[in-house]
Amino acid sequence: MNLRAYWRFLVVARHFLPLLVAYARDRKRFFVVGSSRRVTPEQRRKRAQQLLDSLLTLGPTFIKLGQILSTRPDVLPPEYIEEFSKLQDRVPPADWDEARVVIEDELGSVDDRFDEFETEAISGASLGQVYLAEVDGEKVAVKIRRPGIETLVEADLRVVRWSLPLLMYFIDDSRSFSLETLADEFSKTIREEMDYQREGRMLTEIRENFRDNDRICIPKVKESHSTQRVLTMEYVPGTKINDIDSLDAGGIDRTELAETLQRAYLQMIIDDGVFHADPHPGNLAVQDDGTLVFYDFGMSGRVDPFVQDKIIDFYAAVADQDIDAILDALIEMGTLSPEADRQVMGDVMELAIADARGEDIEQYRVQQIIQQVEDTIYEFPLRLPANLALVLRVATVVEGVCVTLDEDFDFIGVATDYLREEGYLAEGVRNFVEDRATEVSDAARSAVRIPPKLESALDRVEREDFRVQADIEDSDGLLATMTKRLILGMLLASTLFSTAFLYTQASLPATGVGIAGTVGLSLALWWSFRSKKAVRAKPQFTRQSMREQDRESPSGLNTSFGEDTDDAYSGD
Numbered sequence: 001m002n003l004r005a006y007w008r009f010l011v012v013a014r015h016f017l018p019l020l021v022a023y024a025r026d027r028k029r030f031f032v033v034g035s036s037r038r039v040t041p042e043q044r045r046k047r048a049q050q051l052l053d054s055l056l057t058l059g060p061t062f063i064k065l066g067q068i069l070s071t072r073p074d075v076l077p078p079e080y081i082e083e084f085s086k087l088q089d090r091v092p093p094a095d096w097d098e099a100r101v102v103i104e105d106e107l108g109s110v111d112d113r114f115d116e117f118e119t120e121a122i123s124g125a126s127l128g129q130v131y132l133a134e135v136d137g138e139k140v141a142v143k144i145r146r147p148g149i150e151t152l153v154e155a156d157l158r159v160v161r162w163s164l165p166l167l168m169y170f171i172d173d174s175r176s177f178s179l180e181t182l183a184d185e186f187s188k189t190i191r192e193e194m195d196y197q198r199e200g201r202m203l204t205e206i207r208e209n210f211r212d213n214d215r216i217c218i219p220k221v222k223e224s225h226s227t228q229r230v231l232t233m234e235y236v237p238g239t240k241i242n243d244i245d246s247l248d249a250g251g252i253d254r255t256e257l258a259e260t261l262q263r264a265y266l267q268m269i270i271d272d273g274v275f276h277a278d279p280h281p282g283n284l285a286v287q288d289d290g291t292l293v294f295y296d297f298g299m300s301g302r303v304d305p306f307v308q309d310k311i312i313d314f315y316a317a318v319a320d321q322d323i324d325a326i327l328d329a330l331i332e333m334g335t336l337s338p339e340a341d342r343q344v345m346g347d348v349m350e351l352a353i354a355d356a357r358g359e360d361i362e363q364y365r366v367q368q369i370i371q372q373v374e375d376t377i378y379e380f381p382l383r384l385p386a387n388l389a390l391v392l393r394v395a396t397v398v399e400g401v402c403v404t405l406d407e408d409f410d411f412i413g414v415a416t417d418y419l420r421e422e423g424y425l426a427e428g429v430r431n432f433v434e435d436r437a438t439e440v441s442d443a444a445r446s447a448v449r450i451p452p453k454l455e456s457a458l459d460r461v462e463r464e465d466f467r468v469q470a471d472i473e474d475s476d477g478l479l480a481t482m483t484k485r486l487i488l489g490m491l492l493a494s495t496l497f498s499t500a501f502l503y504t505q506a507s508l509p510a511t512g513v514g515i516a517g518t519v520g521l522s523l524a525l526w527w528s529f530r531s532k533k534a535v536r537a538k539p540q541f542t543r544q545s546m547r548e549q550d551r552e553s554p555s556g557l558n559t560s561f562g563e564d565t566d567d568a569y570s571g572d
Contacts, residue, residue: 004151005158012062012159015054019047020167041079048083055087060126060149061156061190063087068186071393075182093124098147099131106227113225117142127193127298132235140222145194145229153194157187193298196231202274203233203297209272215260217293238285238293242404252290255409258402260292262414265398269391270312271422273303277390279397281404301390307333311391312424319416323349333388485528492521 055066070084096119116134123130200221207218225232268275278299285293310333317325330336499514
């Protein structure tokens with residue numbers, strides 16, 4: 001029996017229950033009966049802030065859960081996504097004596113394995129903390145898993161699993177699948193982040209992919225001093241990428257730096273298929289010569305070849321402003337439901353592109369397009385692939401960092417140049433020509449096959465042996481609704497007649513029963529006409545609305561990327 005898990009369940013329930021009750025009342029005003037309540041964006045934002053405070057109070061596991069949720073617009077409305085995106089994974093480091101036990105369990109005596117070891121952590125986060133040390137005359141950063149974190153995480157994962165059946169009661173069917181997959185994804189992700197051997201492998205693989213790029217620096221892993229709970233890396237100092245004053249003082253070309261960052265992620269996602277998934281400013285630094293440094297590969301992911309191809313199609317469609325091609329790419333990736341109204345989504349895409357251009361018609365950013373898609377995703381049933389959610393989130397955060405460096409940064413221009421240089425755009429044209437050639441070939445074969453089949457069909461019509469079978473598709477349940485109304489109307493008519501007959505021929509109690517039945521059927525028929533089922537989608541993040549949000553809150557979208565961390569080496 002895990003008493004800690006039971007206790008944590010009660011603590012978590014105390015924090016989340018008020019919000020769940022409020023959400024249940026949104027669907028049914030009196031929980032079981034009653035109409036739904038309209039929830040304003042202001043109310044959702046207030047609830048999101050309350051939930052954010054609860055996550056911070058509950059500690060490391062739930063902070064990580066909030067970070068995962070910030071990448072899942074299919075689970076939460078945009079107000080929650082925006083609030084959770086501000087989560088900062090910084091907590092005071094554990095006592096050195098406790099951390100020393102972890103090192104010596106994994107590596108042996110600190111004095112024997114290290115020439116020097118600074119006992120004050122340079123960075124502390126929810127899952128780990130980082131110290132400076134020296135091995136064989138070389139300065140290193142030593143990342144240590146937080147003492148006792150495994151027990152807490154396992155207890156909290158049990159709480160998450162136990163909570164799922166309860167949460168299912170408060171959500172609609174379209175999101176129940178997303179929540180179940182999210183729970184599995186979260187369990188997998190947080191265990192991967194605690195496995196420093198995996199982080200070392202991902203870091204080494206990505207470092208190897210950039211070995212010929214002198215504009216990118218990734219610290220080297222010191223294998224002899226690394227285990228599952230301790231990761232020792234080359235120490236690479238640098239200026240934080242959001243320290244604009246220091247970058248300007250050092251003569252760094254910020255536009256060129258933003259382009260280097262954007263091209264690095266395009267290479268990771270489109271070419272290499274393995275990427276650093278946590279590009280907030282605390283994990284990015286700049287050396288004196290302008291070299292870009294990456295830290296903390298605990299959150300990293302892979303992209304399969306099919307998704308890579310679809311991402312290329314998406315970027316090419318955005319560059320061409322081809323709305324239909326953008327929607328096709330999003331649907332094929334699984335980001336957008338095939339059932340979504342293409343007209344509505346087309347209007348959203350056109351508005352997003354027009355809004356992102358601003359006054360300069362040549363300058364527009366893909367981040368607004370991705371954000372607009374995320375905002376409308378919540379209105380449609382969707383199953384968002386886990387790694388694709390990370391890719392979407394990475395694209396948004398990277399764009400924000402680039403705009404912080406250069407407010408006129410042309411995200412699409414850089415992406416288009418990269419795709420053209422790597423031959424992807426030319427390949428796209430070649431594939432288009434091949435597809436059209438295949439269609440012409442198929443049309444020619446059909447032209448040969450159709451006449452005999454047409455003649456056979458006409459012969460059957462002439463012999464009166466031709467039958468047509470049709471299936472009626474009623475995805476919105478309109479036929480069932482009309483049938484229910486028809487039946488209720490017929491019952492109401494017969495009940496009215498019966499009640500009138502009882503009033504003239506029978507006793508008063510019998511008449512009362514008839515009247516009660518008539519009233520009940522009348523209410524049921526009225527309710528069937530009152531119910532509305534519709535899909536609504538409206539732009540959430542136009543340039544004007546973003547300005548309004550910035551005026552209301554000091555922490556707008558871009559400023560959230562400027563928050564400092566204790567050190568560039570994160571202890572996630």
